[in-house]
Amino acid sequence: MNKTVNQKAWFLVLPVLLLVAFNALIPLMTVVNYSVQETFGDNNFFWAGVLWFEEVLRSERFHSSLGRQLFFTFSILLIEIPLGVAIALAMPRKGVWVSVCLVLMAMPLLIPWNVVGAMWNIFALPEIGLLGNTLNALGIDYNFTRQPVAAWVTLIAMDVWHWTSLVVLLAYAGLVSIPDAYYQAAKIDGASSWAIFRFIQLPKMKRVLTIAILLRFMDSFNIYTEPFVLTGGGPGNSTTLLSIDLVKIALGQFDLGPAAAMSLIYFLIILLLSWIFYTLMMRNEDQ
Amino acid sequence: MAKITLSNMRHSYLAQPSSDDDWALKQLDLEWEDGGAYALLGPSGCGKTTLLNIISGLLVPSHGKILFDETDVSHLPPNKRHIAQVFQFPVIYDTMTVYDNLAFPLRNRGVDEKTVDARVREVAEMTDLTQMLKRRASKLTADGKQKISLGRGMVRTDVNAILFDEPLTVIDPHLKFQLRSKLKELHHRVKRTMIYVTHDQTEALTFADKVVVMNMGKVVQTGTPVDLFEKPQHTFVGHFIGSPGMNIFPCDVHSGQAYVGGEKIATANIAGENVSRAEIGIRPEFISFSDDGLPARIMRVSDTGRFNIVEAECMGQSLKLLIDEGAEIPADNVKLNFDPANTRIYVDGWLSGSEGAQ
Amino acid sequence: MALELKQVSKSVAGETHIFPTDMVLEAGEFNILLGTTLSGKTSLMQLMAGLDRPTSGQVWFNGQDVTEMPVQKRNVSMVYQQFINYPNMTVFENIASPLRVAKLPDKETRSRVGEIAEILRISSMLERRPSELSGGQQQRVAMARALVKDSSLILFDEPLANLDFKLREELRDELPRLFAERDCVVVYATTEPSEALLFGGKCAAMFEGAVAQFGPTAELYRKPLNLTSAQVFSEPPLNVAKVVKSGDIFRLSDTASWPVDASYQTMADGEYTIGVRPHHVYPMQKEKQLVPIDGKVQVAELSGSESMIHFTAFEDDSWVSLSHGVHAFDGGEVTTFYVDVANCFYFGADGRLISAGM
Structure with a gap:
């Protein structure tokens, strides 16, 4: 299909451009402004x-x-992507159970982020939480408010619980778009389940998985609310992620200059890593 | 290599089929010789794809048996049946090269690389893929991809039959023609059993030595292309095969002879007594203009290049005639001659009685 | 009513999709665009419809320049190869949708939908949804939607390509009748020469974005102006070979030659290209004056009533013979074919027709 070239189309995009400018560009410029200045208030x-x-x-x-x-970020990617793909592969492709599974999968995604944090906080509390209490009853010394390792495990578990569904849904969408003939041909060619996964399912899921990895990468790199509510960055500074640190500097200590500089560096890191991811994954497309 | 026998076969997609319509395949008995070229021909929904899937093992029939030689394979999975299949839409492994695609079925079966290489090169040569072996399969055009699917079937030496499910659907018409004759040529070369499913009569008739015509889950006629053209056993076959199809119109029967509007029509067969619904079937190729015969009026002439399709009204019926390019078409006072050897009586759709009597 | 293209061309990113084209398409007969996939049929149709703006040139409708007029204001309908219907609406609402947009009173909508459904024989399924219909019925619904509003331009983009063979035959028969009394310009794109001939009217043979010839369909077939046009309009492909004229003799090979007919006497001595349609190459001697040539049979496709024999002649030209009856040959066999030279085309070095036989 040919594309129509029409200069007037730019006018239609103008409102969005203005909105983006207002939303993103102006705050970004403010941050740039702060990052190169020193202020003592007033x-x-x-x-x-x-x-x-x-x-x-x-x-x-x-x-x-x-x-x-x-x-x-890399821990959750390493867990969520394979786990999400595995769950998607295990889900039924036809029948009444499809919608049941999809609804179940979508559930965690519907819960507000701060609620997720609060839920897991209570859930994991060693004295009253179901998880904490059970673990301790089983003789495992678990207290995420005091032990850095326990805090990390809880933090990662929470993110996996919350976000694996997203990977599942995307991977599932990729899987159901594969025509039956491919599976039939593979059966006839005597392909093993692994070969089917490797040569049919994975290649067909590649695009959606690229999107899933990018989304999960950017989101987890920006994550703030859930760890803040769960651990508040503690115990000590053991779970203080970039965003939590940034807020501490900016609002806790009111060091606007360093905080602005840090946000910009933060922003550039995300941009750079996303770009690297994307080009790596798309490189094979056009060989 | 094996003879394929379907005996007493029935299939329904429902767990509890009750009415006749619930059966996708109603009662089938077929025998296919080793090394033959067969076609399953019929309109959409006639059950031909169901039958194909039963042969390949993608479906287990609800009733009856399928035998390869004398072995019952009804419950064997596809990979144990040594069957290859080419699908409507080309199935290729996108990430692999053409070479790896062709090698895939052999490698899965643990064949050593030296044999794999020899087989792949041989098959690539037959399917004109030699120049493209190193390219990524996803970069090929639709006909190239379809050749890969075909090659993956031919590469194995243990294949009992190669099945084709409307393999030319997505191929451009001018390439269709080439690929179709290529298939025929390959069949002559490798002498494997090939079963070709299609709704396109030209494809079926040109490819197969024997054609199975199906309609509504039943086999209507099995025969050589000549049989199907010259002696259709059912009006459905007469209509479905041939373009335009057979002229079919009602007639009266008195003592075995056919009459239309009081006029006696000479036929190759006779009808029995007390027939309910009798029809005459004659192909457009077998009606000609003549000096004496049944009077008719020409309604429309369509030029199709090699032929003119003439629509004429005769005895209150609309009939079609095929007249060669260049042959004269009279303007008025038309009389039509029906070739008696190719005019037949059908009763309740089926060819009636015995041949020879006039 | 007429649609006129004046030097219309289209290029995208430096690549020419449509070369400058002049055409006058009139109401009252089919205007056919014939060519293979990617020959520019769809691109040209989009320019006609106003879905796309030409890079240069103008589109006129009824004496008015509509080049800059958007498609919404042009009263155009289009039917595609895919059956495009609104899946969540009933057949009735699907057909009525263009009338609803035009805010026609309910009573008139009902009567018009009823009328068109009657003609297309889908009246009994007005309350169903498209997904419950067969492919042929779905395409009828799409056509009904295109026909229900009185469009002044209707474009068909290979509407029958996805249908079963017999259904295609049926609709091919019906379509011309549908348009017999309508005052609108009908453009119909197809890849099949036989379809073009059947519809008659006017035809444009398209090749690589250019119109090789535009004129009455039968004339294109019988008197192609150039080699390209003859090749586009030939199925199976046109047989082509080099022929040398020296004095009173046309020489095809050492053994095949024939005297120069009186009508060709003016041709200068030298090399020409002849084009012979497959049905003018016979596998046996006929009563006419035929020129024998040797051919090595690749494959013979026998359809029951016809034989299509692929062979190589004159070193390595691929030729095809298409004839009545069953003529079996083995692959590799060398045999004599007979060419009806009275019915072949002579093309000059520039590909232009010198003279046609007959």
């Missing part, structure tokens, strides 16, 4: 150049929260 600003950027990039604190952030 609306007095002094030029600071790249001072804040240097400070942030050299700071031990930033390094460790970035490290925690990367650890968190």
Whole structure:
């Protein structure tokens, strides 16, 4: 199908452009503005150049929260993507159970983020929570408010519980679009289940999985509400992810300059990693 | 390599079929010789794809048996039956090269790489894919992909039969013609049993040595293309095969002879006594203009290049004639001659009585 | 009513999809666009409909320049290869939808839908949904929707391609009748020469984005202006070979030659291309004056009433013979074919027709 070239079309896009400008560009510019200045309140600003950027990039604190952030993101990706694909493969393709499964899967996605955090907080409390209580009753010493390892396990478990569904739904959409003839041909060719997965299902799911990985990557890198409600970044600083740290600096300590510089660095990291992911996954498409 | 026998076969997609309509296949007994070229021909929903899936093992029939030689394979899964299938839409493994696609069925069965290489090259040569072996299969055109599917079937030496499910549907008309003759040529070369399912009479008749015509879950006639053309056993076959199909119109029967509007029509067969619904069937090819015969009026002439299709009104019936390009079509005072050897009486749709009597 | 293209062309990103085209399409007969996939039929139709703007040139309708007029204002209908219907509406609502948009009173809507459903024989299924219908019925609904509003331009883009063979035959028969009394310009795209001939009217042979010839359909078939047009309009493909004229003799090969007819005497000596339609190449001697040639049979496709024999002649030209009756040959067999040279086309070095036989 040919595309119609029409200059007037730009006018139709204009409102959206304005909205995006208002929503994203102006706040971003404000942040850029803050990041190169020093302020002591009273609306007095002094030029600071790249001072804040240097400070942030050299700071031990930033390094460790970035490290925690990367650890968190890659852990959940490593769990959620294979797990999501596995669940999608196990789901029925036909019959009444399809809609039941889909509704069950969609459930966690419908819950507001802060509620998820609160739910898991209560659920995991060692004294009264179902999970915490049970674990302790089984003789496992578990207290996520005191033990960093327990806090991490709980944090990752919560994210997996909340977001694996998204991967499942996307992977499932990819799977159901495969015509029956492919499975029939594979049976006839004597392909093993692994070969079917490797040469039919995975290639056909590739596009949706790329989207799933990108979405999960960006979302988990930005995650704030749930860990904030669950652990508040603790115990100590053990689960202080980038976003939590950023809020602490910006609103807790009111260091606007460093916080702005940090947000920009944060933003650039996400942009860079997303781009790398995308090009890596799409590279094979046009060979 | 094996003879394929379907005996007492019936199939329904419902767990508890009650009425006749619930059966996708109603009572089938067929025998297919090893190495033959067969076609299953019929309109959409006639049960031909169901039958194909039963042979390949993708479906287990609700009744009856399917034998490869003398072995009952009714409950064997597809990969144990040594069957290959080419589907309507080309099925290829996108991420693999053409070579790997062709090698796939062999590698899955643990064949050593040296044999695989030899077989793949041989099949690639037969299917004109040699130049493309190193390319990604997803980059080929539809006919190239269909050749890959075919090649994957031919690459195995243990294949009992290769099944085709309307394999030319997505192929461009001018390539259809080439691929169709390629299939026929390959059949002559490899002498495997091939079963070709289609709704297109030209494909079926040109490909197969023997054609099974199906309608509403039943086999209506099995025969060579010549049989089906010259002696249709049922008006459905007469109508479905041939373009345009057979002229079929009601007649009266008195002592075995056919009469239309009081006029006696000479036929190749006779009808029995007390027939309920009698019809005459004659192909457009067998009606000609003549000096004496039944008077008719020409309604429409369509030029199809090689032929003219003439629509004429005769004895209150609308009939079609096929007249060769260049042959003269009289303007008025038309008289039609029915070739008696190719005019037949059908009773309740089925060819009646014995041949020879006039 | 007439649609006129004046030097209309289309290129996208430097690539020419449609070369400058002049055409006058009139109401009262079919205007057929014949060509293979990607020959530019669909692109040209979109320019006609106003779904796409030409890069250069103008589109006129009824003496008015409509080049810049958007499709919504043009009163155009289109029927596609895919059966496009609204899945959640009944057949009635599907057909009525263009009238609802035009805000026709309910009573008139009802009568018009009823009328068109009657003609297309879908009256009994007005309350059903498209998914409950067969492919042929679904396409009838799509056609009904295109016909119900009095469009002044109706475009068919291979509407029968996805239908069963027999259904196609049926609708081919009905379509011309539907338009016999309508005052609208009908454009019909197809890949099949036989379909084009059956509809008659005017035909444009399209090849690689250009119209090779535009004129009465039968004339295109019998007097193609150039080799391209003859090849587009031939199914099976046109047989082509080089022929040398020297003095009074046309020489095809060392053994095949024939005297130059009086009407060709003016042709200069030299090399020409001849085009012979497959049904003018016989596998046996006929009463006419025929020129024998040797051919090595690739494959013989026998359809019961006809034989299509693929063979190689003159080194490695692929030729096809199409004849009545059953003529069996084995692959690899060398045999004599007979060419009816009185019915062949002679093309010059530039591909233009010098003279046609007959």
